[in-house]
Amino acid sequence: MKNPQMDSDKNQEVDTNLIQGDLNVDALNLNFRHKVKGEDLVIAVAQDHESSEVLMVAFMNRESLQKTLETGKAHYWSTSRQKPWFKGESSGHVQEVMEIFTDCDKDAVLLKVKQTGAACHEGYFSCFFREISPVTPNSDKKNRRYKLEIVKEKVFEPEKVYGEK
């Protein structure tokens, strides 16, 4: 049985009753509440540990979080391929994890990472390279129309890293 205890002096929550055979991350009692194709997941946000630029958003299951903690390299769960995803396995663009946090609901984690190369498979350092901006800035807000605009520079050419399609 899990028995999380709150030690308010030390501001720590420690599971004192870890069952042999469980994943060690189970002691954290995270809430893998996001269900995608039958998999129980937390949302994972990766942020550059120096610039604090948000690099990407993905998902982790229990095993990928365990693997991330064990290896110090970001591992996710690919919801499209429905399998574990070691970030950078094919591109070399691994993420060295410097710190990990979780939120109040414990259904999301925040990774502060040292990014090799770039996070985005499209060649940008961050996946958030498109800004949503108004087409007609001065029109009344209710009827304003919006566009996407690429606001970052590419740092590599995807064909050179992943090969031609």
Place this chain on the structure above:
Amino acid sequence: MKNPQMDSDKNQEVDTNLIQGDLNVDALNLNFRHKVKGEDLVIAVAQDHESSEVLMVAFMNRESLQKTLETGKAHYWSTSRQKPWFKGESSGHVQEVMEIFTDCDKDAVLLKVKQTGAACHEGYFSCFFREISPVTPNSDKKNRRYKLEIVKEKVFEPEKVYGEK
């Protein structure tokens, strides 16, 4: 019919055929692929526009994104209450949206916000106030155990903002 065009000189994607009656955000062709209790959602990450601290992770449906763009204040979709959620409506802790980005998959948005008060209902500026850290840092990585540790200071007392339970 939607007819997004890529103008590579200007790095802009503009939908030139917005249908009357659609939400204006539909022109962005975001991928509301995250299904929670029948609602189609994108993940939304809010980040402090000055310090770049990641404040929270939530979801938006089409209407909440539209409302966010129209009002300049962050609106989300509450997956627990299954209704629109104007952040700060009861607490006053609104988020003024300075910039919005979307990622390569267009299934997540990143909001750079000016946060009034604090983002977290538990009284912390960011919801990511707990760090995941090893209980036994020097043990071999495979058998290491982990704990959660509160690493931030509260900026308000929730009872004073939300009232006693």
